[in-house]
Amino acid sequence: MHQMTLAEIARGLADKKFSSEELTKVLLARITQLDPQLNSFISLTEELALEQAKAADARRANGESGALLGAPIAHKDLFCTQGIRTSCGSKMLDNFKAPYDATVVAKLAAAGAVTLGKTNMDEFAMGSANESSWYGAVKNPWNLEHVPGGSSGGSAAAVAARLLPAATATDTGGSIRQPAAFTNLTGLKPTYGRVSRWGMIAYASSLDQGGPLARTAEDCAILLQGMAGFDQNDSTSIDEPVPDYSASLGDSLQGLRIGVPKEYFSAGLDTRIAELIQNSIKELQKLGAVIKEISLPNMQHAIPAYYVIAPAEASSNLSRFDGVRFGHRCEQPKDLIDLYKRSRGEGFGPEVQRRIMVGAYALSAGYYDAYYLKAQKIRRLVKNDFMAAFNEVDIILGPTTPNPAWKLGAKNSDPVAAYLEDVYTITANLAGLPGLSMPAGFVDGLPVGVQLLAPYFQEGRLLNVAHQYQLNTDWHTRTPTGF
Numbered sequence: 001m002h003q004m005t006l007a008e009i010a011r012g013l014a015d016k017k018f019s020s021e022e023l024t025k026v027l028l029a030r031i032t033q034l035d036p037q038l039n040s041f042i043s044l045t046e047e048l049a050l051e052q053a054k055a056a057d058a059r060r061a062n063g064e065s066g067a068l069l070g071a072p073i074a075h076k077d078l079f080c081t082q083g084i085r086t087s088c089g090s091k092m093l094d095n096f097k098a099p100y101d102a103t104v105v106a107k108l109a110a111a112g113a114v115t116l117g118k119t120n121m122d123e124f125a126m127g128s129a130n131e132s133s134w135y136g137a138v139k140n141p142w143n144l145e146h147v148p149g150g151s152s153g154g155s156a157a158a159v160a161a162r163l164l165p166a167a168t169a170t171d172t173g174g175s176i177r178q179p180a181a182f183t184n185l186t187g188l189k190p191t192y193g194r195v196s197r198w199g200m201i202a203y204a205s206s207l208d209q210g211g212p213l214a215r216t217a218e219d220c221a222i223l224l225q226g227m228a229g230f231d232q233n234d235s236t237s238i239d240e241p242v243p244d245y246s247a248s249l250g251d252s253l254q255g256l257r258i259g260v261p262k263e264y265f266s267a268g269l270d271t272r273i274a275e276l277i278q279n280s281i282k283e284l285q286k287l288g289a290v291i292k293e294i295s296l297p298n299m300q301h302a303i304p305a306y307y308v309i310a311p312a313e314a315s316s317n318l319s320r321f322d323g324v325r326f327g328h329r330c331e332q333p334k335d336l337i338d339l340y341k342r343s344r345g346e347g348f349g350p351e352v353q354r355r356i357m358v359g360a361y362a363l364s365a366g367y368y369d370a371y372y373l374k375a376q377k378i379r380r381l382v383k384n385d386f387m388a389a390f391n392e393v394d395i396i397l398g399p400t401t402p403n404p405a406w407k408l409g410a411k412n413s414d415p416v417a418a419y420l421e422d423v424y425t426i427t428a429n430l431a432g433l434p435g436l437s438m439p440a441g442f443v444d445g446l447p448v449g450v451q452l453l454a455p456y457f458q459e460g461r462l463l464n465v466a467h468q469y470q471l472n473t474d475w476h477t478r479t480p481t482g483f
């Protein structure tokens with residue numbers, strides 16, 4: 001039962017092969033049995049899940065239908081869930097029960113999805129390995145000595161290990177696509193503004209975007225359908241109609257123009273990954289796509305720009321965690337300054353503290369022009385590169401990551417080494433474009449992802465290409481041993 005995709009579950013529920021309650025019980029038992037190896041959940045919500053499953057079964061018995069009605073999912077632990085701990089992977093919010101549901105949570109609940117729990121993540125979504133979580137590192141089900149990627153590592157490990165079919169995640173600089181690549185999943189970061197950020201605890205507000213993590217493009221289409229849409233509570237949400245993402249999955253790829261940036265294949269890319277990317281290109285050519293070499297000349301500036309903008313916004317966003325209004329408060333403060341200092345010093349881990357300091361420095365009076373303003377200018381250049389490229393091609397293809405999942409602890413002493421691994425993903429966030437990662441093969445038993453980028457609001461095109469590719473390849477069907 002745990003091997004089913006969302007699409008298969010929807011069919012099974014519609015055909016009354018099983019009930020949502022039965023399925024929910026099977027998956028909850030599986031999580032209890034297997035998750036101790038992975039640490040992919042911060043909280044399990046058994047009672048809520050069984051209540052939602054019974055309600056979904058009752059709605060189906062009353063003649064209602066819908067792809068998400070009775071479908072088990074989990075939320076990354078930065079989506080606010082009313083009355084349920086919403087920790088953001090931090091000691092700071094370990095005691096925080098959100099007073100309301102994030103829009104994404106409310107929309108999926110209304111569609112009948114069943115919440116099994118809240119998944120582990122890098123603290124405040126800062127990281128690429130899920131090792132900065134206050135709740136401990138998450139293990140990669142493909143090799144328990146390796147990281148699952150981050151910051152949505154809990155959602156990725158849980159879905160990859162077949163603990164559940166799909167989960168929500170967020171992507172500020174790659175945190176949906178990179179863990180998807182590291183765990184053999186399909187993950188989609190939508191266009192900035194496509195999915196509401198209301199109730200999604202902010203890391204870097206101009207980059208953050210929620211999206212689906214699942215095994216197939218077909219399932220990402222189903223989950224995205226439930227998440228996307230205008231929200232008047234989010235002033236950056238865009239009032240654009242949401243297309244039927246499942247309806248365009250079957251479109252032909254005949255004549256599709258795929259751009260492959262020459263900068264993607266420079267030194268730094270594992271040659272074995274480069275080979276797998278070439279194979280995926282050949283596969284898409286067989287389906288009728290035409291390949292064109294393109295250039296993204298400002299790509300080399302993206303990492304330094306991102307690692308100024310993201311920490312700057314983080315330092316501002318995280319100033320609200322002051323020991324007064326939310327979360328952790330130190331014992332017996334001497335005065336107000338002592339309360340702020342010790343509450344923040346105790347509540348935030350080292351990576352979060354590092355970024356707050358970098359961000360506050362970059363925004364400070366003497367350095368604003370030199371760092372923040374300059375980074376914003378680079379951001380525009382990165383966007384312009386993409387706009388020029390999309391005049392010539394329909395989609396851009398390349399690796400999701402330069403290397404496969406590294407060993408736990410391997411990059412802990414060198415944060416910049418970890419930042420460099422984001423080279424292929426952060427440009428989409430800087431430009432606000434949609435991006436998808438899908439399975440493309442294995443290197444030393446570890447999964448490799450291929451990334452597709454599309455123009456604004458072309459999520460349907462990304463899902464269509466990925467679905468056609470998945471109808472003709474079987475990488476996405478591989479299951480990690482022991483799960």
Ligand code: GLN
Nearest residue numbers: 125127171172173174175
């Ligand atoms: N690895 C990037 C960072 O640490 C991206 C994280 C994310 O997308 N949330 O900032």
